[in-house]
Amino acid sequence: MEGYDGMQHSGTAHARAFSNIAFIKYWGNQDHRLRLPVSSSVSMNLSGLYSDTVVEWGTHLEQDTLVLNGKVATSEALKRIVTYLDLVRELYKFDGYFAVSSSNTFPTGAGIASSASGFAALAFAINQSVGLQLSERELSTLARLGSGSASRSIPGGFVQWHQGNDHASSYAETIAPMDHWDLVDVIAIISKGHKAVGSTEGHGLAATSVLQEGRLKDVDVRFHRCKQSLLSRDFDAFAEVVEYDSNLMHAVMMTSSPPLFYWQPGSVHVMQQVRQWRTEGLEVCFTLDAGPNVHCICLSAAAPQVQSRLRELEGVMDVLVATPAGAAYSVEL
Numbered sequence: 159m160e161g162y163d164g165m166q167h168s169g170t171a172h173a174r175a176f177s178n179i180a181f182i183k184y185w186g187n188q189d190h191r192l193r194l195p196v197s198s199s200v201s202m203n204l205s206g207l208y209s210d211t212v213v214e215w216g217t218h219l220e221q222d223t224l225v226l227n228g229k230v231a232t233s234e235a236l237k238r239i240v241t242y243l244d245l246v247r248e249l250y251k252f253d254g255y256f257a258v259s260s261s262n263t264f265p266t267g268a269g270i271a272s273s274a275s276g277f278a279a280l281a282f283a284i285n286q287s288v289g290l291q292l293s294e295r296e297l298s299t300l301a302r303l304g305s306g307s308a309s310r311s312i313p314g315g316f317v318q319w320h321q322g323n324d325h326a327s328s329y330a331e332t333i334a335p336m337d338h339w340d341l342v343d344v345i346a347i348i349s350k351g352h353k354a355v356g357s358t359e360g361h362g363l364a365a366t367s368v369l370q371e372g373r374l375k376d377v378d379v380r381f382h383r384c385k386q387s388l389l390s391r392d393f394d395a396f397a398e399v400v401e402y403d404s405n406l407m408h409a410v411m412m413t414s415s416p417p418l419f420y421w422q423p424g425s426v427h428v429m430q431q432v433r434q435w436r437t438e439g440l441e442v443c444f445t446l447d448a449g450p451n452v453h454c455i456c457l458s459a460a461a462p463q464v465q466s467r468l469r470e471l472e473g474v475m476d477v478l479v480a481t482p483a484g485a486a487y488s489v490e491l
Contacts, residue, residue, distance in 0.1 A: 168216035171286030175278035175486035177207040186364030204480035211279035219255035277304030278311035314485030336482035342461040363414040397443035424473025
């Protein structure tokens with residue numbers, strides 16, 4: 159593929175990418191191999207919640223290896239990485255293997271988009287080590303091959319991922335810089351455990367729910383409503399569509415075959431409290447990815463109060479706080 163000079167035989171790179179929280183969700187693929195989504199989505203990168211990935215690439219290496227959070231991976235995590243790397247080598251036409259070492263600053267596999275930041279950092283490092291010379295748009299498509307939401311962790315700030323219909327047209331781009339709106343994500347940690355059913359498997363089940371068709375019927379309306387409220391900084395309109403879209407996605411999950419129940423009692427309690435707080439005048443709303451932890455999105459002025467209230471709730475183990483973050487970037491070795 160264009161960009162690879164074919165001359166380099168080894169290289170090392172270190173990249174960092176931030177997790178992101180989707181305001182309009184990604185759930186379900188039109189192409190599982192390329193992770194082409196059934197709809198477009200909107201998200202915000204999260205400061206402090208990132209993956210650091212060091213990659214050594216070379217034709218001298220005998221196989222792909224993975225060290226994840228300091229431990230040598232030998233099972234499903236390694237299999238997923240190897241499958242991804244095989245696809246990347248096939249599409250971008252180069253040889254050689256990778257020694258990958260990656261770590262996260264937050265719980266892995268608990269519904270805080272660790273695969274998004276992880277594969278975005280990996281894609282960025284692959285581009286650097288192999289010398290593919292990809293643009294930001296092309297980098298987002300490279301990251302998408304490993305985890306759909308990883309495409310959104312390549313650009314910075316507030317991001318839109320275009321649904322597209324092939325590898326090149328399904329990409330992410332910034333729609334507003336990180337300082338556009340002083341939103342804060344106050345995350346109520348209900349569980350730090352690795353979820354039993356990962357997002358990749360979940361996307362494959364989406365179409366088994368009779369509600370998925372209904373969810374997708376007006377997704378474009380929700381998408382534009384969310385994007386407009388974000389760009390105009392209209393929190394009331396934003397809160398309404400963000401919570402509604404999150405509930406729709408989880409309704410699909412709960413009615414898929416087999417059903418996926420990511421919510422835990424503590425999750426429901428936080429959601430109920432957040433809605434109550436908003437009726438009392440506190441500008442905060444909730445959204446959940448594929449996991450039990452609740453992202454409480456609020457304005458910065460409300461963040462200290464939201465954080466203190468969450469810490470008092472039964473079932474909340476911990477609270478993380480993140481502001482809008484920038485794009486994936488290279489770290490000096």
